Amino acid sequence: MEINALLMGETDNVVTCVADVQAGSEVVYRKGDEILSLTARENIPYCHKIALTDIPEGGEVIKYDESLGRTSEAIGKGHWVSHNNLFSVPRDYDSEKAGDEFVMCAKQSQGAPDLEGFKFWGYRRAEGRPGIRNHVLILPTCACGSESSRIVASQVRGAVNIVFNTGCSDVAANTAMSQKVLTGFACNPNVYGVVIIGLGCETVPHLKLKEKIQAMTSKPVVSFGIQ
Known part of the structure; x- marks a missing residue:
C-alpha cells in the first residue's frame, strides 16, 4: 500500500493527508515500523487532517503530540478534521513553566553524530544536498514582479513564492547582494525547479539571474519578462 x-x-489522533x-x-500511514490504514468516511482535501479515532464533542485534537484545540462537535473515525x-x-503557558526544581540534564553530543543506518524520506539533489x-x-x-x-x-x-521588494534603481553593491540572495533561494535543496519572473527594466535581469543559478545547480530553471 502506498503511504498517503x-x-x-x-500520541496524535489525526494524520495529515498528502494527497x-x-x-x-x-x-x-506509518507509525514507527508499522504501516497502518483506515477508511476515509468522506472526501479529505490535500494537506488536511483525518481522525484516527472517534473524538467526542469538546475532545482534544492532537498533532505533533500537542493539542491543536477542541472539537465543536463529535468527529467520527475516518472523518475530516478542519476549522469547521x-x-x-487559549493555552495556560504559566502552568507549563519549569519549577525551581527543574534541572537541565540533556546529554551533550560529543563529536560528529553516528549517522550509519540513518534514513529519512527526502529528495536527492544532484549537488549532494537532500x-x-x-x-x-x-x-x-x-x-513589480512579486x-x-x-x-x-x-x-x-507545490509551488511557493517569495516577495522581493527591491530590484529597481539599485546601486551596484545592492544589485550584487540581491543576486546572491535570490540565487540562494533557488539553490535551496527543498526547491526542485525555478520559474523566474522579471519585468525587463530591473537591475537584476531575469536572464542574468537564470545564468547564475544554472552555473550553481543542475535543477530546471526557466525565466521570462512580463513587460
Missing part, C-alpha cells in the same frame, strides 16, 4: 498520510507524533483522498478509499469542527483554546520538500519556486527579480509571482504560485500545487 503522515503521522506527526506518537486528495476520496470517501471510501484507504488512508495509509475545531476551535482553538531536500525534504520538492517545491517549484516562483522567483521575482523585482518588486504580485505576479504570488498569483502564479497560488495556482500551482
Whole structure:
C-alpha cells in the first residue's frame, strides 16, 4: 500500500493527508515500523487532517503530540478534521513553566553524530544536498514582479513564492547582494525547479539571474519578462 498520510507524533489522533483522498478509499500511514490504514468516511482535501479515532464533542485534537484545540462537535473515525469542527483554546503557558526544581540534564553530543543506518524520506539533489520538500519556486527579480509571482504560485500545487521588494534603481553593491540572495533561494535543496519572473527594466535581469543559478545547480530553471 502506498503511504498517503503522515503521522506527526506518537500520541496524535489525526494524520495529515498528502494527497486528495476520496470517501471510501484507504488512508495509509506509518507509525514507527508499522504501516497502518483506515477508511476515509468522506472526501479529505490535500494537506488536511483525518481522525484516527472517534473524538467526542469538546475532545482534544492532537498533532505533533500537542493539542491543536477542541472539537465543536463529535468527529467520527475516518472523518475530516478542519476549522469547521475545531476551535482553538487559549493555552495556560504559566502552568507549563519549569519549577525551581527543574534541572537541565540533556546529554551533550560529543563529536560528529553516528549517522550509519540513518534514513529519512527526502529528495536527492544532484549537488549532494537532500531536500525534504520538492517545491517549484516562483522567483521575482523585482518588486513589480512579486504580485505576479504570488498569483502564479497560488495556482500551482507545490509551488511557493517569495516577495522581493527591491530590484529597481539599485546601486551596484545592492544589485550584487540581491543576486546572491535570490540565487540562494533557488539553490535551496527543498526547491526542485525555478520559474523566474522579471519585468525587463530591473537591475537584476531575469536572464542574468537564470545564468547564475544554472552555473550553481543542475535543477530546471526557466525565466521570462512580463513587460
